[in-house]
Amino acid sequence: MQDKNLGLSSILFNRSVQGIFYQIVTLVLVILAVLYIVDNTASNMIARGLASGFHFLGVESGFDIGMTLIDYSPTSTYFDSFIVGLLNTLLVAGLGISIATIVGFTVGIARLSSNWLIAKLAESYIEILRNIPLLLQIFFWYFAVLRALPKPKQSLELADSFFLNNRGLFIPDPVFGEGGTLILYSFIAAILISIGIAIWSKQRQNKTGKTFPVFYSSIGLLISFIFLSMLATGFPVTFDYPELKGFNFKGGIKLIPELVALTFALSMYTASFIAEVVRAGIQAVSLGQTEAARSLGLNPNQILRLVIIPQALRVIVPPLTNQYLNLTKNSSLAAAIAYPDLVLVFAGTALMQTGQAIEIIGMVMGVYLFLSLMTSIIMNLFNRFMRVAER
């Protein structure tokens, strides 16, 4: 009965009605703002005579790129330059991630060492590197270290096959001769058989409780398969060593100094963050777990492998992928030392030449957005998969 008396005011003060009202207002404001920007942009582009649309992607680019993983020449299209830039970004990200993981885990574990000196060294590494801007570190490695290296004639060398000088890092290039594919196949076969053994031993352990040395047998399989296939084909793998010819090196794989500096700086910087992630993950496993495992009669190796690592990984992996993503995004700092990555090639040179800022920056941002969305989707799946089964 009272409801009827309230009438209009009850509608005005109804939470859900208010909510809808606010949402409509927000939406209208946002749409107006977007329209305003679009309108301005359109008129500005007409006024400046800028083209729009993605037709430029098929046009000949006319510029060359210092380092390409695919065939590319000034006659290639802008789309090709996009792909070249993207591949270069992925290359530096991939290299950086692998090195950063190894260094980061080493430093993170060293940080927890019972050896005072080692723990302090690891701590200083972390505290120094993560409090200095990455760009400064990249500049340091590029301008102060790599550019200051001796000329090719006086290069630093390791075992007559690795050479470091101001032109870059030269490493031997493996060449697969006749029958080289057989080695690859036997390698794949060894991996498949190892997976099979792992599944079989798990099932047998569940049924009978008997264990099987999966790790050692897989290693043995891999080595023996590769060795046998090499023996069968007569060692077809040779190395193309870099050699000093005139003023520069010929042969081998050449890593340009920009790539070396960027990879090094990125991985050292990110490693300091990964080390902290690893330390936090290991410390998150309570001491009681170790003690319980020990009282069950597990040996230290088993405790680490079966009790500590699985639990620590659950804590480590989400922030670790976050660091990988950061490294990938930070690889865009390449533009500052002219490593031809996506940002420099596409958002730099191509943008300068075509002037199509919106399309180009949109594409570049799209690539990074795609990578980070993919990462967060994978992370959500991982979290769902790894969630602790609670009572």
Next chain:
Amino acid sequence: MNTEIKDNIEVTKPPIASIGVIGWLRKNLFSSWSNILLTLIGIYILYSIIPSFISWAFIDASFVGSTKQECSKEGACWIFIKENLKLIFYGLYPSEELWRINSMYFILLVCGIYILVPNLKYKGWVGSFLLILFPILSVVMFSGGFGLETVETRLWGGLFLTLVIAGVGIVLSLPIGVMLALGRRSKLPVVSLLSTIFIEIWRGVPLITVLFMASNMFPLFMPEGVNFDKLIRALIGVMFFSAAYLAEVVRGGLQAMPKGQYEAAQAMGLSYWRMMALVILPQSLKMVIPAIIGSFIAIFKDTTLVLVIGLFDFLGIIQFVGTNPDWLGFSHEGYVFAAAIFWVFCFGMSRYSQNLEKKLDTGR
């Protein structure tokens, strides 16, 4: 009787090897063969870095003089830094106007110390002065107006510009970040969707593309004739970028609030905004202060990226000074100096936040 027995039994001291310096060394450095090996490796690392660095930076270094010729070949040439100090700290800011920057530094320092000293009254007032009046005053003091000579932003540079960008990024991004976090947590689907999209887009792209966008696309967005200063464009980019990161930090704090706090506030009859402003935000912001300072450190380090769009911040000016023909070949000194300054700022902030974390962890 008793005393006699006591006298007869000698109090055995613990073995020398397990107490004092020797005991500590044995326990922490030489407890096993593998540990001895690790210690030796550690000593070797230290030995290969520290003596050579100290002799380069201090013993063989040149401090006195004013030209390149007075530098020793072996050591660092700190004369390079000394001679370019004004450029490194203030950029091309006119010398006779430097008092404007210095007096603002002084005010900032006094207020900062006042806030850091424990148990003083009126901290809230000083804090709000720093957050609201101080930035307005700075704009007038730095760029001119009201009888002060105008100084164009293209003359701004060095550590001063770095502090301006970081300061603006920090002060302006916090309120935007809080609003975005509230928006993302909102029960209204449209608001929450829009906030989520906004946050995820800014967080998903590198700052360098944001800066490229700011310098290339912002001019297109504005009506014809409206022309932004390059610095303002960069500031807008940095502001939104850090706001998105802060939003996620604040959201963490909001999510950590127990539901009872919301329900209690609603039961008291508080409206949404009063509930947030009086009950939820004060508690949740306090919880995430260390994480907020962490974001500030990240913003501070990220300001170096503005040199990519042609602003001469601290690092940018050091790069620039190094290309001066009179001072070629001193990049090591420049980078080490810049690294030391950045490190002091960032490490100081992170230590402060760790202390704060301990102090705020009062338990409930």
